[in-house]
Amino acid sequence: MTANPPEHTGRRDLDPHLARYAARTAGMTASEIRALFAVASRPEVVSLAGGMPNLAALPLDSLSSQVGEIIAEDGLVALQYGSAQGVPVLREQICEVMAMEGINAHSDDVVVTVGSQMGLDMVTRLFCDPGDVVLAEGPSYVGALGSFAAYQAKVVHVVMDDQGLVPEALREALAAAERAGQRVKFLYTIPNFHNPAGVTLAVERRAEILAICRAHGVLVVEDNPYGLLGFDGQTYPALRSLDPDNVVYLGSFSKTFASGLRVGWVLAPHAVREKLVLAAESATLCPPSLNQMIVSRYLATHDWKGQIKTFRENYRERRDAMLSALEQHLPSGCSWTNPDGGFYVWVTVPEGVDTKAMLPRAVTARVAYASGTGFYADGFGSRQMRLSYCYPTPERIKEGVRRLAAVLESEMDL
Ligand code: PMP
Numbered sequence: 001m002t003a004n005p006p007e008h009t010g011r012r013d014l015d016p017h018l019a020r021y022a023a024r025t026a027g028m029t030a031s032e033i034r035a036l037f038a039v040a041s042r043p044e045v046v047s048l049a050g051g052m053p054n055l056a057a058l059p060l061d062s063l064s065s066q067v068g069e070i071i072a073e074d075g076l077v078a079l080q081y082g083s084a085q086g087v088p089v090l091r092e093q094i095c096e097v098m099a100m101e102g103i104n105a106h107s108d109d110v111v112v113t114v115g116s117q118m119g120l121d122m123v124t125r126l127f128c129d130p131g132d133v134v135l136a137e138g139p140s141y142v143g144a145l146g147s148f149a150a151y152q153a154k155v156v157h158v159v160m161d162d163q164g165l166v167p168e169a170l171r172e173a174l175a176a177a178e179r180a181g182q183r184v185k186f187l188y189t190i191p192n193f194h195n196p197a198g199v200t201l202a203v204e205r206r207a208e209i210l211a212i213c214r215a216h217g218v219l220v221v222e223d224n225p226y227g228l229l230g231f232d233g234q235t236y237p238a239l240r241s242l243d244p245d246n247v248v249y250l251g252s253f254s255k256t257f258a259s260g261l262r263v264g265w266v267l268a269p270h271a272v273r274e275k276l277v278l279a280a281e282s283a284t285l286c287p288p289s290l291n292q293m294i295v296s297r298y299l300a301t302h303d304w305k306g307q308i309k310t311f312r313e314n315y316r317e318r319r320d321a322m323l324s325a326l327e328q329h330l331p332s333g334c335s336w337t338n339p340d341g342g343f344y345v346w347v348t349v350p351e352g353v354d355t356k357a358m359l360p361r362a363v364t365a366r367v368a369y370a371s372g373t374g375f376y377a378d379g380f381g382s383r384q385m386r387l388s389y390c391y392p393t394p395e396r397i398k399e400g401v402r403r404l405a406a407v408l409e410s411e412m413d414l
Contacts, residue, residue, distance in 0.1 A: 046400030048389070053254065053259050053343075054315070084280050087292040092107045098238070116265070122279040133185065154377075162337065174218065186248075187213050188221045192226055201236075210242055219248065222240055229315060252264035263287065322401060325397060325398045330404075349383050358411050362403075
């Protein structure tokens with residue numbers, strides 16, 4: 001006779017460590033997007049869900065020999081611990097990259113991170129106590145929302161329009177927080193080619209937003225991984241360039257070179273730099289030496305600006321394919337943003353359609369997207385979805401949008 005399997009009566013049975021977790025882990029839930037990865041990556045599904053950069057244009061052969069050279073010439077440094085702040089020569093090169101968006105920085109104020117995701121984590125760790133308010137665009141980057149949740153910060157969303165964050169809405173959010181006696185620690189903003197909204201903050205609004213934050217004693221955290229991916233090669237003045245003492249800037253090589261190397265950086269106001277280095281040290285001791293040296297050599301020897309131009313051209317072709325397919329196939333009542341750089345289009349569907357509830361039916365119809373609720377901390381976004389055009393081929397994008405339109409149409413008939 002076989003014994004009955006134990007009955008699962010609750011999560012405690014599934015995870016015997018449940019009672020041990022710190023209170024802050026309550027906010028750590030799997031992002032809807034990550035939960036979707038497994039199904040969305042099946043080959044028959046056209047995934048418009050993920051935000052993976054398209055690396056096919058990278059010069060793999062020459063990169064491969066350069067990695068060999070680094071190890072042959074400087075292996076005992078490349079394979080050793082390094083400075084917590086990052087390799088000095090790379091920090092200088094990072095200043096040159098940032099100069100393309102008007103930033104005049106000293107390499108002493110740059111802290112290299114394991115992707116800008118680590119920068120987000122560190123900045124939140126430095127500034128947020130449980131219950132502190134972080135203002136963020138609505139919608140906002142899912143990875144940032146994850147960091148804010150992990151430190152138990154309360155996210156208050158500020159609306160955007162097609163010109164980015166709305167200054168008046170920012171004023172209102174700050175006034176409301178002050179009336180409620182809440183401490184607002186920083187405004188988290190993605191000014192260029194927003195993830196997920198696909199919009200860019202109008203240049204005329206930039207000084208105004210900085211002035212509002214200053215007047216209320218609120219720091220600005222500027223997250224700018226896409227700034228060099230404007231389809232016409234256009235760049236915008238970084239917020240950091242306009243108010244160096246009140247802006248923490250997060251940068252990354254993930255979209256302009258190679259996301260798997262996990263090399264990003266934080267440029268902090270000088271006064272913050274020391275605390276940031278201590279936070280970096282306690283998180284990782286130091287960023288990976290070899291990866292930093294790969295990026296540094298790449299910047300020194302490759303036509304990296306030409307490579308970014310190639311990336312931009314690939315993304316522009318895909319953006320065009322997506323926008324024309326949306327125009328051609330999506331049922332009336334749908335609207336979407338018109339990105340002039342970056343990876344994403346933000347779609348609003350007619351009332352009555354719930355993008356989260358629709359997702360399993362879309363996956364059955366072999367197309368995946370990221371439903372809008374994952375980009376809000378407050379449950380909003382059920383009539384929105386993010387479509388990424390960065391990774392699939394233009395043909396797959398068109399096919400994906402065609403499938404999505406069919407799912408939407410049958411949803412609207414229900
Ligand atoms: N911020 C934004 C707005 C992003 O879109 C991403 C990546 N999707 C990141 C930060 C994290 O990038 P990294 O690879 O540098 O950690």
